[in-house]
Amino acid sequence: MENFTFFNPTRIEFGTGKDQLIGEHLAEHGIKKVLLCYGSERIKREGLFDVVSKSLSEKGIAWVECGGIVSNPVISRVREGIALARQHHVDAILSVGGGSVLDSSKAIAAGVCYDGEVWDLFCGKARVESALPLFAILTLAATGSEMNPSAVVTNDETQEKFFISAAPLFPKVSIVNPALMQGVSRDYLVYSASDVIAHLIESYFTATVHPKLPSRLVESLINTVTETTEALLIDPANYEARAQFAWAATLALNGLTYSGAAGFSYPNHAIEHSLSALFNVPHGAGLSVIVPAWMKWYLDRNPAQFERFAKNVFGVDGGEQGIAALQAWYDKIGTPTHLPQLGIKEIDLPAIVENVQRNVRIFGIAETYTPEVVTAILKNAL
Amino acid sequence: MENFTFFNPTRIEFGTGKDQLIGEHLAEHGIKKVLLCYGSERIKREGLFDVVSKSLSEKGIAWVECGGIVSNPVISRVREGIALARQHHVDAILSVGGGSVLDSSKAIAAGVCYDGEVWDLFCGKARVESALPLFAILTLAATGSEMNPSAVVTNDETQEKFFISAAPLFPKVSIVNPALMQGVSRDYLVYSASDVIAHLIESYFTATVHPKLPSRLVESLINTVTETTEALLIDPANYEARAQFAWAATLALNGLTYSGAAGFSYPNHAIEHSLSALFNVPHGAGLSVIVPAWMKWYLDRNPAQFERFAKNVFGVDGGEQGIAALQAWYDKIGTPTHLPQLGIKEIDLPAIVENVQRNVRIFGIAETYTPEVVTAILKNAL
Numbered sequence: 001m002e003n004f005t006f007f008n009p010t011r012i013e014f015g016t017g018k019d020q021l022i023g024e025h026l027a028e029h030g031i032k033k034v035l036l037c038y039g040s041e042r043i044k045r046e047g048l049f050d051v052v053s054k055s056l057s058e059k060g061i062a063w064v065e066c067g068g069i070v071s072n073p074v075i076s077r078v079r080e081g082i083a084l085a086r087q088h089h090v091d092a093i094l095s096v097g098g099g100s101v102l103d104s105s106k107a108i109a110a111g112v113c114y115d116g117e118v119w120d121l122f123c124g125k126a127r128v129e130s131a132l133p134l135f136a137i138l139t140l141a142a143t144g145s146e147m148n149p150s151a152v153v154t155n156d157e158t159q160e161k162f163f164i165s166a167a168p169l170f171p172k173v174s175i176v177n178p179a180l181m182q183g184v185s186r187d188y189l190v191y192s193a194s195d196v197i198a199h200l201i202e203s204y205f206t207a208t209v210h211p212k213l214p215s216r217l218v219e220s221l222i223n224t225v226t227e228t229t230e231a232l233l234i235d236p237a238n239y240e241a242r243a244q245f246a247w248a249a250t251l252a253l254n255g256l257t258y259s260g261a262a263g264f265s266y267p268n269h270a271i272e273h274s275l276s277a278l279f280n281v282p283h284g285a286g287l288s289v290i291v292p293a294w295m296k297w298y299l300d301r302n303p304a305q306f307e308r309f310a311k312n313v314f315g316v317d318g319g320e321q322g323i324a325a326l327q328a329w330y331d332k333i334g335t336p337t338h339l340p341q342l343g344i345k346e347i348d349l350p351a352i353v354e355n356v357q358r359n360v361r362i363f364g365i366a367e368t369y370t371p372e373v374v375t376a377i378l379k380n381a382l
Numbered sequence: 383m384e385n386f387t388f389f390n391p392t393r394i395e396f397g398t399g400k401d402q403l404i405g406e407h408l409a410e411h412g413i414k415k416v417l418l419c420y421g422s423e424r425i426k427r428e429g430l431f432d433v434v435s436k437s438l439s440e441k442g443i444a445w446v447e448c449g450g451i452v453s454n455p456v457i458s459r460v461r462e463g464i465a466l467a468r469q470h471h472v473d474a475i476l477s478v479g480g481g482s483v484l485d486s487s488k489a490i491a492a493g494v495c496y497d498g499e500v501w502d503l504f505c506g507k508a509r510v511e512s513a514l515p516l517f518a519i520l521t522l523a524a525t526g527s528e529m530n531p532s533a534v535v536t537n538d539e540t541q542e543k544f545f546i547s548a549a550p551l552f553p554k555v556s557i558v559n560p561a562l563m564q565g566v567s568r569d570y571l572v573y574s575a576s577d578v579i580a581h582l583i584e585s586y587f588t589a590t591v592h593p594k595l596p597s598r599l600v601e602s603l604i605n606t607v608t609e610t611t612e613a614l615l616i617d618p619a620n621y622e623a624r625a626q627f628a629w630a631a632t633l634a635l636n637g638l639t640y641s642g643a644a645g646f647s648y649p650n651h652a653i654e655h656s657l658s659a660l661f662n663v664p665h666g667a668g669l670s671v672i673v674p675a676w677m678k679w680y681l682d683r684n685p686a687q688f689e690r691f692a693k694n695v696f697g698v699d700g701g702e703q704g705i706a707a708l709q710a711w712y713d714k715i716g717t718p719t720h721l722p723q724l725g726i727k728e729i730d731l732p733a734i735v736e737n738v739q740r741n742v743r744i745f746g747i748a749e750t751y752t753p754e755v756v757t758a759i760l761k762n763a764l
Contacts, residue, residue: 001560001625003397008390014641015385178383213606213626220598227594243383244595247642256638259396260629 001211002262008255010147011173014247016239018175019048019137023055025173026092029133033062034094035085037105039069043096043139048180052096052137064088066108069097072276072283073104074156075119081108082118085132095136095171099143102136103151106169109134110151113168119155121164124362128166136174140184141246142192142284144199144253146174154277159355161273162362176250178243182236189236190335191284192249193229197222197326198268198287199252204309205295205302208263215305218257219312224248226313229333268294270363271374274355281342288335289342292327293380297373299323339381349378383593384644390637392529393555396629398621400557401430401519405437407555408474411515415444416476417467419487421451425478425521430562434478434519446470448490451479454658454665455486456538457501463490464500467514477518477553481525484518488533488551491516495550501537503546506744510548518556522566523628524574524666526581526635528556536659541737543655544744558632560625564618571618572717573666574631575611579604579708580650580669581634586691587677587684590645597687600639601694606630608695611715650676652745653756656737663724670717671724674709675762679755681705721763731760 013021026034036052043049056063066081085093085108095105109131111118120126138146145151150165184192204210204218225248231241251257258264268290275286299306299319310322314329330337339345344352353374360369395403408416418434425431438445448463467475467490477487491513493500502508520528527533532547566574586592586600607630613623633639640646650672657668681688681701692704696711712719721727726734735756742751 001397001622001629003400005393005395007393011387011389013387015383018385211622211626212609213602213630216602216606217599220595220602223598224595240383240593243642244593247383247595251638256633260625 001260002209004259006255006259007167008147008170010170012147012176012250013173014176016177016179018177019051019180020055022052022094022135022137022175023059023061026056026061026094026135027059029092029172031061031092031133033064033088033090034092034135035066035081035088035090035108036063037066037069037081037093037095037097037101037108039067039097039101041067042183046183048096048137048139063094064090069101069104071100072154072161072280073100074154075107075122076156078104078107078111078118078153082111085112090132092133092135095134096139098138098140099145102138102145103143103153105134105136106131106145106151107153107164110164110166110169122153122155122162123160128164128168131166131168134169134171136171137180138174138176139180140188140192141176141178141181141249142195144196144250146171146176147250147254152273159277160358161277162359176246178239178246181242181246186233186334188282189229189232190333191282191288193225193284193333194288194291194330194335195284196225196249196252198291200257201291201309202266202268203258203261203264205298205305206264206267207258207261210261210264210305214257214259214261215308221248221252221257222313226329233333265365266363267360267365267369270359270365270369271356271377273359274352275342275344278351278355279342279344285336285342288330289337289339289381290377292323292330292337293377295323295326296380297377339378346382349375352378383642384591386641388637388641389549390529390552392552394529394632395555395557398559398561400559401433401562402437404434404476404517404519404557405439405441405443408438408443408476408517409441411474411554413443413474413515415446415470415472416474416517417448417463417470417472417490418445419448419451419463419475419477419479419483419490421449421479421483423449424565428565430478430519430521445476446472451483451486453482454536454543454662455482456536457489457504458538460486460489460493460500460535464493467494472514474515474517477516478521480520480522481527484520484527485525485533485535487516487518488513488527489535489546492546492548492551504535504537504544505542510546510550513548513550516551516553518553519562520556520558521562522570522574523558523560523563523631524577526578526632528553528558529632529636534655541659542740543659544741558628560621560628563624563628568615568716570664571611571614572715573664573670575607575666575715576670576673576712576717577666578607578631578634580673582639583673584648584650585640585643585646587680587687588646588649589640589643592643592646592687596639596641596643597690603630603634603639604695608711615715647747648745649742649747649751652741652747652751653738653759655741656734657724657726660734660737661724661726667718667724670712671719671721671763672759674705674712674719676759677705677708678762679759721760728764731757734760
């Protein structure tokens with residue numbers, strides 16, 4: 001076990017009906033006016049907006065709407081959100097949506113408190129020192145953003161997908177009501193499963209030190225994800241499966257599964273972010289393509305852990321067999337495993353490789369993930 | 383999954399050398415003077431006191447000593463600590479020791495902020511509304527108190543062992559340095575293993591709802607405890623085993639393993655607390671006697687979970703076989719499994735049963751744990 005700090009002050013309010021209490025949580029924190037960030041108008045059609053506005057009104061909390069946030073959220077919309085938040089002097093950000101809305105909300109929360117251009121915070125020119133308090137109601141379980149201090153946003157001018165991470169960005173309260181996730185499409189369910197698994201396997205495989213305790217926790221969560229995804233594909237109304245899937249997604253990236261691990265990195269995310277930035281593919285769909293391709297390239301660097309994975313997740317012997325089992329499972333649930341399924345061809349590889357080089361610098365792994373290596377990994381996915 | 387709240391704001395600083403930074407953590411919280419609680423003079427002989435006092439001095443933090451806190455800590459010493467804290471106007475409590483010192487520190491932190499008699503907070507006459515900020519350096523991994531808001535103290539006049547639990551009692555920072563635990567005796571190591579396992583199995587078996595996700599996490603932690611305990615019995619200097627044991631102990635009672643579970647209770651603790659209160663037996667030693675006895679009585683009420691336990695923890699088939707395997711494992715590591723090993727005979731049972739009745743009321747399980755039932759469980763342990 002390497003030395004570590006575990007600190008996660010986010011309050012998770014998990015379960016049915018918890019969204020009705022958002023006003024109370026805001027009031028407890030002394031909030032009077034929020035910027036209410038959301039994505040599509042679906043939250044209005046499906047009634048969640050009414051629940052939220054009623055709860056806010058009951059506590060005398062005003063709101064300013066900031067809707068239309070898209071998947072693979074963009075910095076231009078973040079800038080608009082910052083302007084709105086300043087114009088209306090809100091004292092908190094309320095995110096109602098999935099990871100894209102929440103990550104945009106975090107960027108807005110940080111940007112409001114930063115005097116310069118918000119993208120500075122993403123490309124390392126400045127650090128997030130403070131942020132408006134952030135509250136979330138989650139409608140899609142995947143990114144784990146509800147219980148961590150990180151956010152990923154795409155710069156739609158430069159085609160860069162970069163991240164920020166800083167303690168002020170921990171949500172104060174995140175409401176996770178699995179019942180709100182029953183309307184998630186089949187596609188987004190399987191992309192979410194892929195995203196959660198990617199969060200779990202990055203440190204599991206890449207860490208130079210990955211003790212058995214965190215490895216066991218990772219395997220417990222992956223097994224939960226595979227089992228509940230299959231149950232939800234059969235019956236999207238299975239609340240129990242939806243709930244365990246959601247809690248596994250939260251725990252997958254809240255610090256728990258890599259506490260005590262050391263020397264790990266996020267190569268799959270670094271590569272996938274370029275697919276999203278250049279081709280606007282759903283993050284989870286990009287990850288289910290990259291992860292098996294990366295695994296095939298990485299296998300010999302950590303064979304024991306791949307054998308462990310094969311056995312404890314898929315009940316098969318041998319690292320290669322474990323990778324094949326994961327890829328077959330992705331095929332079975334219907335998330336892509338090859339670049340052409342994303343509309344990406346061999347001719348596109350140089351542009352991706354070039355874009356990845358910026359990401360691997362940001363992720364601190366440029367020495368290993370040279371253009372040649374990234375090309376080799378991408379070729380595994382053709 | 384039942385609705386739940388997960389909220390745990392304690393910062394864990396885990397690893398070697400982290401105790402040297404206690405002054406910095408206190409200074410970050412604006413602390414100027416602490417009540418320094420500890421147990422025996424061992425921390426002075428072994429150098430930890432010097433490390434702490436040096437770190438405090440460097441940050442200009444004053445301290446008042448409150449030593450001599452014993453295992454199964456008593457409320458009379460807590461009262462003395464409260465008087466000292468008030469007399470010297472300390473603005474925080476610093477606990478340097480194991481669970482007994484930390485629980486006493488929590489009681490002092492709460493008692494200083496309460497106008498009445500501190501025992502009121504334990505027997506339900508008053509609630510903990512506020513407390514002095516609390517910081518901890520852990521020297522024994524067992525109780526999980528370093529990352530939860532609970533404390534157990536014995537009233538040495540009334541022979542009651544009761545608990546308090548309230549959000550103000552979350553430590554602000556808990557330093558867990560496994561290297562400080564290498565001097566723990568063989569006996570206290572195995573008692574600690576028993577304590578951690580008891581924390582993990584109470585909700586696992588008694589919950590009316592215990593989803594597979596938390597069950598998997600519990601099994602991951604129990605398997606970590608059994609494996610690392612055996613490694614430490616062979617080589618007490620095995621830092622890796624010591625570290626994974628310590629982190630498993632923290633995670634066993636920080637909210638993680640019962641989030642989503644419902645209807646669970648702590649019957650083994652309710653019964654064991656009477657053994658400690660009446661006979662001053664080490665808590666973990668009492669638990670390794672009570673747990674198998676309780677399991678035999680409880681088996682038929684949750685047979686599927688006992689089968690699961692047998693298979694996933696000990697690799698055996700059948701609930702009875704799982705209980706036998708746990709008891710055999712306790713025997714193997716050398717923690718008691720029968721009351722006579724604690725010096726308790728059949729003639730003592732009525733007094734224990736009577737004392738337990740107060741505990742089961744406090745724990746809210748008096749309807750199930752009638753004198754007849756408790757007698758039956760205790761007889762399983764003769």
